[in-house]
Amino acid sequence: MNSPIKEVDVIDLRVPTSDTLLGSDPFHKKPNYSVVLCHIHTGDGLTGISVNFTAGAGNDWIAHGVKDLAQLVAGRTVEEFIEDPGAFHKLLIDHHQLRWLGDGVARMAIGSIVNAMWDLWAKKENKPLWKLLVDLAPEKVVQCIDWRYLRDALTPEEALNILAQAREGAPAREAQLRQRGPKAYSTAGWLGLTDAQIIETIDAVKASGLDCFKMKVGGDLGQDRERLAFIREAIGPDALLMLDANQVWGVEEAIAHMKELVEFRPTWIEEPTARDDVLGYKRIAEALAPHNIGVACGEQVPSPVLFKQLLESGAIQFCQIDATRLGGVNDVLAVILMAAKNKTLVCPHGGGIGLCNMIRHYALWDQIAVSAHSNGQVVEYLNFLQDDVFIEPIVMAKGAYVAPTTAGWGLEMQRDFIEEHTYPTGAVWQGREESGSIKFLA
Amino acid sequence: MNSPIKEVDVIDLRVPTSDTLLGSDPFHKKPNYSVVLCHIHTGDGLTGISVNFTAGAGNDWIAHGVKDLAQLVAGRTVEEFIEDPGAFHKLLIDHHQLRWLGDGVARMAIGSIVNAMWDLWAKKENKPLWKLLVDLAPEKVVQCIDWRYLRDALTPEEALNILAQAREGAPAREAQLRQRGPKAYSTAGWLGLTDAQIIETIDAVKASGLDCFKMKVGGDLGQDRERLAFIREAIGPDALLMLDANQVWGVEEAIAHMKELVEFRPTWIEEPTARDDVLGYKRIAEALAPHNIGVACGEQVPSPVLFKQLLESGAIQFCQIDATRLGGVNDVLAVILMAAKNKTLVCPHGGGIGLCNMIRHYALWDQIAVSAHSNGQVVEYLNFLQDDVFIEPIVMAKGAYVAPTTAGWGLEMQRDFIEEHTYPTGAVWQGREESGSIKFLA
Numbered sequence: 001m002n003s004p005i006k007e008v009d010v011i012d013l014r015v016p017t018s019d020t021l022l023g024s025d026p027f028h029k030k031p032n033y034s035v036v037l038c039h040i041h042t043g044d045g046l047t048g049i050s051v052n053f054t055a056g057a058g059n060d061w062i063a064h065g066v067k068d069l070a071q072l073v074a075g076r077t078v079e080e081f082i083e084d085p086g087a088f089h090k091l092l093i094d095h096h097q098l099r100w101l102g103d104g105v106a107r108m109a110i111g112s113i114v115n116a117m118w119d120l121w122a123k124k125e126n127k128p129l130w131k132l133l134v135d136l137a138p139e140k141v142v143q144c145i146d147w148r149y150l151r152d153a154l155t156p157e158e159a160l161n162i163l164a165q166a167r168e169g170a171p172a173r174e175a176q177l178r179q180r181g182p183k184a185y186s187t188a189g190w191l192g193l194t195d196a197q198i199i200e201t202i203d204a205v206k207a208s209g210l211d212c213f214k215m216k217v218g219g220d221l222g223q224d225r226e227r228l229a230f231i232r233e234a235i236g237p238d239a240l241l242m243l244d245a246n247q248v249w250g251v252e253e254a255i256a257h258m259k260e261l262v263e264f265r266p267t268w269i270e271e272p273t274a275r276d277d278v279l280g281y282k283r284i285a286e287a288l289a290p291h292n293i294g295v296a297c298g299e300q301v302p303s304p305v306l307f308k309q310l311l312e313s314g315a316i317q318f319c320q321i322d323a324t325r326l327g328g329v330n331d332v333l334a335v336i337l338m339a340a341k342n343k344t345l346v347c348p349h350g351g352g353i354g355l356c357n358m359i360r361h362y363a364l365w366d367q368i369a370v371s372a373h374s375n376g377q378v379v380e381y382l383n384f385l386q387d388d389v390f391i392e393p394i395v396m397a398k399g400a401y402v403a404p405t406t407a408g409w410g411l412e413m414q415r416d417f418i419e420e421h422t423y424p425t426g427a428v429w430q431g432r433e434e435s436g437s438i439k440f441l442a
Numbered sequence: 443m444n445s446p447i448k449e450v451d452v453i454d455l456r457v458p459t460s461d462t463l464l465g466s467d468p469f470h471k472k473p474n475y476s477v478v479l480c481h482i483h484t485g486d487g488l489t490g491i492s493v494n495f496t497a498g499a500g501n502d503w504i505a506h507g508v509k510d511l512a513q514l515v516a517g518r519t520v521e522e523f524i525e526d527p528g529a530f531h532k533l534l535i536d537h538h539q540l541r542w543l544g545d546g547v548a549r550m551a552i553g554s555i556v557n558a559m560w561d562l563w564a565k566k567e568n569k570p571l572w573k574l575l576v577d578l579a580p581e582k583v584v585q586c587i588d589w590r591y592l593r594d595a596l597t598p599e600e601a602l603n604i605l606a607q608a609r610e611g612a613p614a615r616e617a618q619l620r621q622r623g624p625k626a627y628s629t630a631g632w633l634g635l636t637d638a639q640i641i642e643t644i645d646a647v648k649a650s651g652l653d654c655f656k657m658k659v660g661g662d663l664g665q666d667r668e669r670l671a672f673i674r675e676a677i678g679p680d681a682l683l684m685l686d687a688n689q690v691w692g693v694e695e696a697i698a699h700m701k702e703l704v705e706f707r708p709t710w711i712e713e714p715t716a717r718d719d720v721l722g723y724k725r726i727a728e729a730l731a732p733h734n735i736g737v738a739c740g741e742q743v744p745s746p747v748l749f750k751q752l753l754e755s756g757a758i759q760f761c762q763i764d765a766t767r768l769g770g771v772n773d774v775l776a777v778i779l780m781a782a783k784n785k786t787l788v789c790p791h792g793g794g795i796g797l798c799n800m801i802r803h804y805a806l807w808d809q810i811a812v813s814a815h816s817n818g819q820v821v822e823y824l825n826f827l828q829d830d831v832f833i834e835p836i837v838m839a840k841g842a843y844v845a846p847t848t849a850g851w852g853l854e855m856q857r858d859f860i861e862e863h864t865y866p867t868g869a870v871w872q873g874r875e876e877s878g879s880i881k882f883l884a
Binding site for chain 2: 027028029030031032054055056057058060061062064065068069071072094095096097098099100101102103104105106107108147148149150151152249250251252253273274275276277278279280283300302303305306308309312313325437438439440441442
């Protein structure tokens, strides 16, 4: 039966997380975690869902874009998408006028539409998204990807080979990951928290079975050193410790600062500098390699072409794909395949609202069907904005994600949460509209 | 007297240029040249103006953003901007929530506000923008720039030295450029035109005194060769010939295609591949250097950090700064200074609506006060959408821009043009609203 796109419903949801400073970093001092929630309704009663995360102000910019894109896809069918997901993706990515807008807002808005279409496809097949991906023929995966700018780093033939080789042992890995899913890690050291709050967070993270911890750095060096000593002691000498600077440094500054933190044995420094500084990342990676510190980034890398360069030049050792930064599943498949070719670990970026719910699917696909292993490929996890938000919140067990079993992404939200947090009309924002807007300063 | 920002007026203007295919290229097959026209009105009766060019659909995305940013700057004063233009720029670029949106739409929208503030500053001093820039103390220029991610390629001290050295001979160069402004070049070979139309365009371009011509390439190789032979003959053996592929190729493809065009002696190949592929551009530049073909790009380079890498790695030989792609004057000053350090020629990108009107100011500043020479630094010029659009259209003489003398950018538009082209309510769009929208497909 044909499923034509009948209506695209776009909702601007914001949560006043700035009240607690959870999620704070050197730049995003008072984020209000927000999503553009997109429902694509088909004529035959199906609903595809996606979310697009932002830090608050600007959420409406993406919502505006998604509403415009909705006009472009109206009347097209889910079958047409399934028949050639690459052509559908290209219709949006290469739109002959819209393309001028570049990446950023435009590519993120495109991702909203594309990801909701994948939700519809998975629901048609009654599979969670990861399982839909795992079961796709390699040729179908290749058909999803926009190869125009990627062939010099990875050819479609190489992608087919990677996927074909990964078929060996895939059923066993799938069975294993259904028992115990991708290993998780969490942030314990938010910049805005007191020492007592950090100990509390670490204890909670430990209690959930995790043994890898991330800490925000990038303020005063002395303070970073003090807090790092404190955290390293709290987590113990064997736990993995990751650092995240959220792009606060220049290239030289990043190298100098990190050299002063070597003794705390961090596994990686995440976003040491600007999201698009390939050559800068390369120099930082080369400077820190002798100290066994890797470089990670991805949550703000705005295009597959930038990922291509970061991966092929060895500028990053940890590839932090994000669920809503790129133009949807099609783009992310390409990045995961390029990471596999370069044998770079895939450690997806989570947090926000709904990001963890989405990235678990990518981690499962990667570990079962692409890189074909789980060694060192930890997936970010943050234990907030789940239970009150999603109808089926993420389930964790023994420090690992539990593989989801319901059809699609699993992004269905609770009606109450949606109504209360719709910006600026929801109950939560009544009388405080301005604190959810661009006028709210850190 | 204090000039507080009282009102920001944002208008979505679109011109149905798709009717004629002027402006067509491999991706933008039927562009409708459009601008977001931004007027910042102050409490004491001044008006700052900026335009932000797009290819049609998506113009409203930027307009939406500029309207949101207007809330952020409301009540701030022009004096505050003049006192510390860098701090004002940072308020927008590093907004603690908006920053999540990355570049693209967000940085372009920021550019709208910033450029209108510069217009106000120039009007306060009763100088054309180029003259305001030429007269700025080097320390003031340095204060405008966000150095966070640029210091590894250019330090503020190096920038001061470049500007100080360029003071020598500056009055003479200024006098000379007031006599005959920056040399221009123009596109004669649009993809959508017939041979007869191209000859007509070349004749018109020659008649205006120009001897450099650009041609769009990137279709079928045989057709490109045929048309190039035809154009090379029409312009003569000594005229400079530039080629522009508008990002249609992958890296290998670009190299292979261009090697087949060596005999036509192109000066540069513009945008041979993706706007953000620094490593790709570098490989293309290295492959084409032995054939004396340079690489050019910039009109879609979305951040100063990407320009930094393109310049420092020798990936481009021609730096095509654009007037509305980055976050306004502050960003462009940084790029021009980095180009000067790398001795890369600055050949600004024009066309669209209002871009030529803006870039002439940058070219004048660069040639008088930064690179301090005019050799080979040609500035793009397209002779449409001037006379019926601007109150003071661009004046060309003997193939060169005439230095403007009125205060500000000189972007004041004719009231009739604004009213007729306002989208979708203007007379031009009545009954054809859809052909100006995202639904209009190539």
